[in-house]
Amino acid sequence: MCKDVAMPTPPSHVVAVLALEPVVGFDLTIPPTVFGAATRADGTKLYDVRICGLELGAPVRASAGFSLIPDYGPEALAEADTVIIPGTYIPQPRHEGSLPDDLAKALDTIRPGTRIASICTGAFVLAAAGLLDGRPATTHWQRAQMFRDLYPQVKLDEELLFIDDGDIVTSAGLAAGVDLCLHLIRRDFGSEVANRAARHCVVPPWRDGGQSQFIERVVPDEGSEGTAPTRAWALARLDEELSLPAMAEYARMSVRTFSRRFKAETGQSPGTWLLQQRVRHACHLLETTDLSVDRVAESAGLGTAASLRHHLRSELGVSPLAYRKTFRTG
Amino acid sequence: MCKDVAMPTPPSHVVAVLALEPVVGFDLTIPPTVFGAATRADGTKLYDVRICGLELGAPVRASAGFSLIPDYGPEALAEADTVIIPGTYIPQPRHEGSLPDDLAKALDTIRPGTRIASICTGAFVLAAAGLLDGRPATTHWQRAQMFRDLYPQVKLDEELLFIDDGDIVTSAGLAAGVDLCLHLIRRDFGSEVANRAARHCVVPPWRDGGQSQFIERVVPDEGSEGTAPTRAWALARLDEELSLPAMAEYARMSVRTFSRRFKAETGQSPGTWLLQQRVRHACHLLETTDLSVDRVAESAGLGTAASLRHHLRSELGVSPLAYRKTFRTG
DNA sequence: CAAACTACTGGCCAAAATGCCAACATGTGT
DNA sequence: ACACATGTTGGCATTTTGGCCAGTAGTTTG
Structure with a gap:
């Protein structure tokens, strides 16, 4: 919030957040909020976050009870260093791997080597695009079974808050997106910056401290083993x-x-x-x-x-x- | 997310979220997300969350990098059981207590006895409306000084995540809004429901557990006293x-x-x-x-x-x- | 004014937590 | 088959923790 700070040199790292209808509003606002709070000690911003849709100027329905008009269109994807897919209602791939044309085309414009992240059910999109095949990933725990059924070739582990597999990072539901963003900030600019961002966002004693568990148990373990x-x-x-x-x-x-x-x-x-x-x-x-x-x-x-x-x-x-x-x- | 569940009987408790330009997107999406996750054991929703603006159909600029069109207009306020004001860039009251006409008029339609809550800098709006005079409140810690200067008559305590003063509840920055919503759910329907909502939102080990500290220290204490x-x-x-x-x-x-x-x-x-x-x-x-x-x-x-x-x-x-x-x- | 109440302090001690170590498993490459 | 890394277990010793109690203000009440 309240980050209308002077911006002498524009931040170099571009983060594109792709809003796919119907987008989970909460997930969508996490990256701008958290990355937007990442600043140098002198207050300079470190990221340029761009909300984009598949069609410039077209409204996107958000689950939260409003429609939104992203500032950017799909062209933002090609310029991004990091692309983030927030949750969206689950795209039902009729044929496995098939995506709507415009979405597939948009994803194709992402430059190779771009870091791609998903929040919550955004992982379904990545999976449908085949980006997760054979790789570890996570998603919202309530959708884990469905995910497994649809994409058995993905190594899903819904017990973790997020999974960093290098150029692909997936996170669990909703609030876990905050952890994901903080993790990326930490990777990019170190703990100091990430901690400052966390403090700004009032992610209090919680995982504020910094390192916090960058792997952490989410689903309660109710087994018949151990304790x-x-x-x-x-x-x-x-x-x-x-x-x-x-x-x-x-x-x-x-x-x-x-x-x-x-x-x-x-x-x-x-x-x-x-x-x-x-x-x-x-x-x-x-x-x-x-x-x-x-x-x-x-x-x-x-x-x-x-x-x-x-x-x-x-x-x-x-x-x-x-x-x-x-x-x-x- | 993903709460397109059947809704046999409409939820009775109406929550109106007033988006004031430029609204903090993150704050705005918290109530629909958290309240939306509050369900009975059988899955029935317990709240009807309505995002509203001062003018029906008019776009509202969000700080997160998009504009949004709320589903409801100011009339939603009069029907609400709970009104929530998310963060917004700080309204500068030229004359103390003065608010823009349309906002003042809208606030006037709120029925007496309606529970009013603010997230982050939303407290500035409540204070400008005179609702906080002589009462305890909190806001984002980075704006605490400014708040004190503007509204010395409010008993501000920025060390707490949120403050429940009965019909007025204020919360600290950004993520603290989640705690506020969970707290209200707990008040309305008890721990079970609140815990389920928290789990759904993947507010993990955090304050999930339930009661969690419904008063908790936020600002680091760097004094020369104590330890x-x-x-x-x-x-x-x-x-x-x-x-x-x-x-x-x-x-x-x-x-x-x-x-x-x-x-x-x-x-x-x-x-x-x-x-x-x-x-x-x-x-x-x-x-x-x-x-x-x-x-x-x-x-x-x-x-x-x-x-x-x-x-x-x-x-x-x-x-x-x-x-x-x-x-x-x- | 004294009794009652609260808030804070410090001592004592039992219970708990944890570092460290040695004893085994289990698995792995030579 | 053997040396060797890796992980798990239980015992032991030490520190830490926190319940309980008593003593000392400072404050309120009858």
């Missing part, structure tokens, strides 16, 4: 004691191994995870029941109300009653 | 030992107090923070220098290369050399 069963087991008895050794025993692992694997799988240590689940459960109870604060604390395994109060305070910044008051749904 | 100086001091000597007692001593606090305040200020325990900084610094070195992996590990205070390898692996999922290869900028 997953133990987690389910623990969730069912949050009100009990649940010491680390007890959980390790249930998992039939040594405490050491259990801790290690737990952290590898969830990204949190067992204790932290457990506490989070307890607080979460307490919140749930506050929302959906009339139990007293004491009772809630007890049922969530947080012992006393004081303890609940403390954790709620530190995690959400509110007292239990305030929380209930705010979220109590009629 | 901040100690953190700076620690950053300058990451290659040394830096035990917890040592840091506490530097901070002139007991270990206990130091830990407590550290966590309160940073949201992390000292150890976790330190490790993260070390890894971060190691990444920086990998990016910008040719030091051997061993040397990098040493300079970052991670001891051996094995240790570095391990942490990089667990945080970013890559080996040190792979990281360097990916991010080494010409």
Whole structure:
């Protein structure tokens, strides 16, 4: 936002964002926002982002409840250093690999060596164009099965936020596009710039920090392997004691191994995870029941109300009653 | 995305998003995306999101590099249960409180009791309309000073992601709008629905979990109070030992107090923070220098290369050399 | 004015997390 | 078959973490 900054020398790196009807509005606005926030320390912009359509001046329907008129037409693709395909409703390839003529023609104008990225279901377009054959890719997890059915030759892994395969980069749904853009900025200009952009976009404590996981688990793993069963087991008895050794025993692992694997799988240590689940459960109870604060604390395994109060305070910044008051749904 | 689901009974809750030229495209698309993802377990949508402009059919310029034509005109405001003002370039109130005629008139049609929310610099509009007088609010941190100068009567706190003051809710920049929408969904329909929406939007491990901090620190605190100086001091000597007692001593606090305040200020325990900084610094070195992996590990205070390898692996999922290869900028 | 309440501090200690190591697997090239 | 890299496991020792408690202000209330 608010990037009407002076631009002494025009940014050299051109990013073209191709809006294909009906385009997912959110995906479309991610690249201009994030790349637009990439500046040198002195404020000079580093990217020139161009929204383009298949026909200059023609309106494109966006899923978000409006139509848009891109500033550029398909010619922008030929001048781009990076081309980004935001999500669009899934193009149904009647014959595999077939694309609408104008789209196919437009894609053909992309210079060899241009970096191509997709957000969300934009990967379907890349796949239909044959660009992903035999390569790793990702897309929105809710469309993963459909993708696999349509394009079995693509190595889809919907568990990752995005996949960087050099000149082709695909990202998972919606918000993962932000990570993708930040990743590209980091690749192009380093962490400093990417971090500044992230801060500008108020991607807060989140993956702001910088490196953040540039590969990260998205889909919840509900397997019957590893620590997953133990987690389910623990969730069912949050009100009990649940010491680390007890959980390790249930998992039939040594405490050491259990801790290690737990952290590898969830990204949190067992204790932290457990506490989070307890607080979460307490919140749930506050929302959906009339139990007293004491009772809630007890049922969530947080012992006393004081303890609940403390954790709620530190995690959400509110007292239990305030929380209930705010979220109590009629 | 992809929410062309059957809609048996139309959603009852109407959300109107007012696009004011030049609108921040990203902010604008957040509400339709997030609210649009709010469904019952059976898939029925819960909100009817309407993008509207001040004049039906008139194009509105978006900062992202396109113009858009909203589906609705200003009449949508009168029918809304919730009105959202996305960011827009800052309206300069020549006389305090003065708004363009058409905007003022449009805002007047909002029914009393309607919930009004702003994203990013949308708060300037609410403030200019006098809706925030004497009330707490937030906006994009980069515009906080300007906001304070213009509207000293508003209790601005730019440290929070969003502020829920009942019928008026304001949120910080850009991505914080996602949190705001999720918060409103949670208020309206509970955690389950909000969580499902978050998952759909691939707001991953982030604040997905649900409650997440519905108040959270955004702006980095670089003061000369509390543990901040100690953190700076620690950053300058990451290659040394830096035990917890040592840091506490530097901070002139007991270990206990130091830990407590550290966590309160940073949201992390000292150890976790330190490790993260070390890894971060190691990444920086990998990016910008040719030091051997061993040397990098040493300079970052991670001891051996094995240790570095391990942490990089667990945080970013890559080996040190792979990281360097990916991010080494010409 | 005293009791009650809150906020902050620091000490103590049990529990948890984690670095390090040695013991095995498993796989790989010679 | 053998040396060797790679990955996993569990034990051990150490540090870190955080619950609990008591002491000390500063503030409010009866």
